[in-house]
Amino acid sequence: xxxxxxxxxxxxxxxxxxxxxxxxxxxxxxxxxxxxxxxxxxxxxxxxxxxxxxxxxxxxxxxxxxxxxxxxxxxxxxxxxxxxxxxxxxxxxxxxxxxxxxxxxxxxxxxxxxxxxxxxxxxxxxxxxxxxxxxxxxxxxxxxxxxxxxxxxxxxxxxxxxxxxxxxxxxx
Numbered sequence: 001x002x003x004x005x006x007x008x009x010x011x012x013x014x015x016x017x018x019x020x021x022x023x024x025x026x027x028x029x030x031x032x033x034x035x036x037x038x039x040x041x042x043x044x045x046x047x048x049x050x051x052x053x054x055x056x057x058x059x060x061x062x063x064x065x066x067x068x069x070x071x072x073x074x075x076x077x078x079x080x081x082x083x084x085x086x087x088x089x090x091x092x093x094x095x096x097x098x099x100x101x102x103x104x105x106x107x108x109x110x111x112x113x114x115x116x117x118x119x120x121x122x123x124x125x126x127x128x129x130x131x132x133x134x135x136x137x138x139x140x141x142x143x144x145x146x147x148x149x150x151x152x153x154x155x156x157x158x159x160x161x162x163x164x165x166x167x168x169x170x171x172x
Contacts, residue, residue: 014036015036015043015045016055017038017043018040021039021040021131022038022039023036023037024037024039024099025096027088027090027094027096029044029089029090030071030090030091033045033088033089035090035096037096037099039103040057040058040130040131041055041056041057041130042055042058042061042075042088042100043055043056044086044088054086056082056083056086058100058103058106058130059079059107060077061075061076061077061078061082061100061104062076062077062078062104063075063104064097064101067087070089071090071091071092072087072088072090073088073090074086074087074088075100078127079138107127107128107130108127109127109135110124110125110162110165111123112124112162114154116141116142116145116151116154116155116158117146117150117151120141120142120143120144120145121142122140122141122142122145122151122154122155122158123139123140124137124138124139124158124159124162125137125139125140126162126163135166137159
């Protein structure tokens, strides 16, 4: 755990970091939130009870956006286990925005469109989970492409070819 100073309130326990994980920066948000960014994830602690730390791995984030109107960093979830949106009220022009964009971009390995089901296509995206060799895959079927065993077999074959092209043996 990282000890975070909270001024007149003393010390608050930091997020439950994994072994070897180190904070890159800590932010006191404008709405009473606390955000800790590491090389593996972003952790945030909201102002309202329960004040539990929430972890969002960089590989779980699909889009990093600065909302000028709301003066917030908006993280859009990419994996099914990530929240659809995570909104972090942080000071304008804070380095966290650039850091989040860089860390998310560092997870992206490849996106390719492959032909399936005769005249249809599927888009495959491979991302690396920071700190591991684990690849995360996302498959988006084109309009009108059925989710059936034949298409699944074609997608699996395309994923196998992409793994070879990436030069990695990875767990799906």
